[in-house]
Amino acid sequence: MKLDVNGTMKEVDVPGDTPLLWVLRDVLGYTGVKFGCGMALCGACTVHLDGQAVRSCTLPVSAVGNRKVTTIEGLSADGSHPVQQAWAAIDVVQCGYCQSGQIMSAAALLARNPTPSDADIDAALAGNLCRCGTYQRIREAVHDAASRMKGASR
Amino acid sequence: MTAISRRDFLRTSVLSGAGLVIAFYVPVKARAAAPAHAKPPLLPNAFVRVAPDGSVTILLAHSEMGQGIWTTLAMLVAEELECDWAQVRVEHAPAAPVYAHTAMGIQMTGGSTTTWSEFDRYRTVGAMARDMLVRAAAQRWKVAPDRLRAERGHVIHGTRKASYGELAAAAEKLRAPKVVALKAEKDWKIIGKPMRRLDSPEKITGKARFGLDVTFPGLRTAVVARAPVFGAKVRSFDATEAQRRPGVERIVQVPSGVAVVAKDFWSAKRARDALHVDWDLGPGAVIDTDQLTTRYRELARAPGTDAETRGDCDAALAKAARRLDAEYAVPYLAHATMEPMNCTVKIDGDRCEIWTGTQFQTNDQASAARIAGVPVDHVSVHTMFLGGGFGRRATPTSDFVSEAVHVARAAGVPVKVVWTREDDMRGGYYRPLFVHRIEAGLGPDGLPIAWKHTIVGQSILGGTPFEAMVKNGIDETSVEGVVGSPYLAAVRARRITLHSPRNEVPVLWWRSVGNTHSAFAMECMIDELAHAAVQDPLRFRAAMLKQKPRHLHVLEVAAEKAGWGSPAPAGRARGLAVPESFGIRVHKVTCAVDCGLAVNPLGVEAQVQGAVAFGLGPVLHSEITLKEGRVQQGNYHEYEVLRLDEMPRVSVHIVPSTAKMGGIGEPATAPIAPAVANAVFALTGQRLRSLPLRLT
Numbered sequence: 001m002k003l004d005v006n007g008t009m010k011e012v013d014v015p016g017d018t019p020l021l022w023v024l025r026d027v028l029g030y031t032g033v034k035f036g037c038g039m040a041l042c043g044a045c046t047v048h049l050d051g052q053a054v055r056s057c058t059l060p061v062s063a064v065g066n067r068k069v070t071t072i073e074g075l076s077a078d079g080s081h082p083v084q085q086a087w088a089a090i091d092v093v094q095c096g097y098c099q100s101g102q103i104m105s106a107a108a109l110l111a112r113n114p115t116p117s118d119a120d121i122d123a124a125l126a127g128n129l130c131r132c133g134t135y136q137r138i139r140e141a142v143h144d145a146a147s148r149m150k151g152a153s154r
Numbered sequence: 155m156t157a158i159s160r161r162d163f164l165r166t167s168v169l170s171g172a173g174l175v176i177a178f179y180v181p182v183k184a185r186a187a188a189p190a191h192a193k194p195p196l197l198p199n200a201f202v203r204v205a206p207d208g209s210v211t212i213l214l215a216h217s218e219m220g221q222g223i224w225t226t227l228a229m230l231v232a233e234e235l236e237c238d239w240a241q242v243r244v245e246h247a248p249a250a251p252v253y254a255h256t257a258m259g260i261q262m263t264g265g266s267t268t269t270w271s272e273f274d275r276y277r278t279v280g281a282m283a284r285d286m287l288v289r290a291a292a293q294r295w296k297v298a299p300d301r302l303r304a305e306r307g308h309v310i311h312g313t314r315k316a317s318y319g320e321l322a323a324a325a326e327k328l329r330a331p332k333v334v335a336l337k338a339e340k341d342w343k344i345i346g347k348p349m350r351r352l353d354s355p356e357k358i359t360g361k362a363r364f365g366l367d368v369t370f371p372g373l374r375t376a377v378v379a380r381a382p383v384f385g386a387k388v389r390s391f392d393a394t395e396a397q398r399r400p401g402v403e404r405i406v407q408v409p410s411g412v413a414v415v416a417k418d419f420w421s422a423k424r425a426r427d428a429l430h431v432d433w434d435l436g437p438g439a440v441i442d443t444d445q446l447t448t449r450y451r452e453l454a455r456a457p458g459t460d461a462e463t464r465g466d467c468d469a470a471l472a473k474a475a476r477r478l479d480a481e482y483a484v485p486y487l488a489h490a491t492m493e494p495m496n497c498t499v500k501i502d503g504d505r506c507e508i509w510t511g512t513q514f515q516t517n518d519q520a521s522a523a524r525i526a527g528v529p530v531d532h533v534s535v536h537t538m539f540l541g542g543g544f545g546r547r548a549t550p551t552s553d554f555v556s557e558a559v560h561v562a563r564a565a566g567v568p569v570k571v572v573w574t575r576e577d578d579m580r581g582g583y584y585r586p587l588f589v590h591r592i593e594a595g596l597g598p599d600g601l602p603i604a605w606k607h608t609i610v611g612q613s614i615l616g617g618t619p620f621e622a623m624v625k626n627g628i629d630e631t632s633v634e635g636v637v638g639s640p641y642l643a644a645v646r647a648r649r650i651t652l653h654s655p656r657n658e659v660p661v662l663w664w665r666s667v668g669n670t671h672s673a674f675a676m677e678c679m680i681d682e683l684a685h686a687a688v689q690d691p692l693r694f695r696a697a698m699l700k701q702k703p704r705h706l707h708v709l710e711v712a713a714e715k716a717g718w719g720s721p722a723p724a725g726r727a728r729g730l731a732v733p734e735s736f737g738i739r740v741h742k743v744t745c746a747v748d749c750g751l752a753v754n755p756l757g758v759e760a761q762v763q764g765a766v767a768f769g770l771g772p773v774l775h776s777e778i779t780l781k782e783g784r785v786q787q788g789n790y791h792e793y794e795v796l797r798l799d800e801m802p803r804v805s806v807h808i809v810p811s812t813a814k815m816g817g818i819g820e821p822a823t824a825p826i827a828p829a830v831a832n833a834v835f836a837l838t839g840q841r842l843r844s845l846p847l848r849l850t
Contacts, residue, residue, distance in 0.1 A: 019420065026419055034364075084358045091351055093220075093351060094764060096362050097493045099357055126797045132768075137760070
């Protein structure tokens, strides 16, 4: 079957019920996408499907269809997406394992809501666990990314 | 082990208002085996490399698991090396004796010890490397080295300038200096400044490589069917159905269970789930945590092995003007690191290579050598980024490494053993379940004159290769935070005893270790005593600590920053914890920390915020329970941890301090539980003595 990942068409030969996560990681080598729970409970595996944040660990690859898959590797080539820049500026990461998922969730939130409130951020990112407890800086960084994006669009 | 004296550090945390708690965190002397060891020679090349392109690579003797040492230790080298910070790179060091912990004697990361234990060594290697580069320039220019200076990656003589990259090859041929002078504190340019993390760029782009990301041609993935009950053994298994699943290559029995080796994770997992294993369950099959707690409460009614005694406690209790008894209970807790356990092993002849996120290189290397049947120095350990550690990746049994070596050996191919979330959560190595019983007697002034404290819980060290560290029946990790508590220094009669019952559940250090339960018992009891004495909890604590100026100071700072004593917004207990219809919500946490010198204040703040979040999960949600030996929780819906929408505002106040340096990765974990419990009492009048807190 064919998959559009980060703007490139990929041909994969896997059983259709294989979760997208394992196709991305084990078949295509996008290891920036993380395995955390396998039940859509932790958000570490978050990718975009046509810009929407989805949990790739419970999504059968056969359900992707023609939609465009974007992983952390495809968010920007060099860490220059405003969310990534904000993450660096606010010094969010600790162990870093959950951060690909956090960033993908934040980027999807900002794409549909350019000026989220704390409550909006809490609602959009409550599904992304971080055991290091970087939550306070995540909130701050989402606001920071929002102002970067606003600045850029002016 | 002279460094131990540097380890007394303290912190205090206050929820603005009634939930006041001060917790003194004095970690035990050594949580890892510390055999008598000769100091390895300091080889600057083992720690820092300068490449011809001018880049400086610093080798990390410890593991980066989020705590920020990737940056902090690099700061120490850069401070003395005078290199260009933009040119600094960091790598995990291999496992080798030269990287042994300066105080523990083995290569390991834990106990919040990295920064203070490396403060001299990493600065010294930076200074040595600078000295060699300067001497290389001096030879090139035929001038005396003392006429040269080093600045931002260059050696300078008047108008002449040579980059470190140009000098690297010549410098490498020089002998390392025996003695180097380190900079005076007033000359520091980096140490003490808030520095952003050097691992951010790779961690925000998905490029950072964790153990789970390891791959190379020929590597297979294995998923293991492990015992449903701790201690159970495989009697027999039927792999007929599993063998037929696509992608499956080998199915092998190992001591921990049956491993399916397949071409990728999903194939291995599906086949593993199709295995039929007949288990000999053994005595672990009857473990029930409700019954265990009841039994521990009974045990706590009689004294155990003496850990500390002073005066005649029973006589003092009999004489007390007022007497209070209370029992506190905490459950088993899983570390639940975001990255599940995993380990990659390749055995090739008499060589064994390991790729994993570990906190315990020396131990894992030795375990692997034993199992693979190769010499220790033929085992190379590639430490990957750790997707969280919190103590779980420092196992005396090297559990997840040992198992992977067994699988690789039995399968005869390189394998990456991957644990599912359920495997990880049900895999044991928990913070032990504990019960504390305290009987305290108050004197005429309302302050305690007698303190009888019985602690019941499994020993972390008992039954492990580190059992020798249990002295006179006392595992220090069980009693830390009670024995040596600054609150008890002034209590004339006291008796602290310990029961260490054993069972099949493997237990382990969990961020803050013994303090995670002892701080809950101590700080709640003191709050109960303050209320019994009708005294303000802050003033009551201050009176108990009057001979402890450093502790008193942080207490005062935290209280002031939190606005202790000021009126609270309507609907909150003096502005701190508001029970909602179904539970407890923590809004604001104020922490004052005195950790000695804060090498990287930005990192210190992050560690305190993170530790509060880590500690808050078990206050509100997390617990591991067992019925008929089976762990009842498998994933994050059953073992809930703190989520972003529950994160309080944590303000961190670093008290300027000239005291000796402590560690900051763990201390803020423990005080949050009693702080919230005391706040809940102030608001509701309900005294909750078990975690997680549940309002009735």
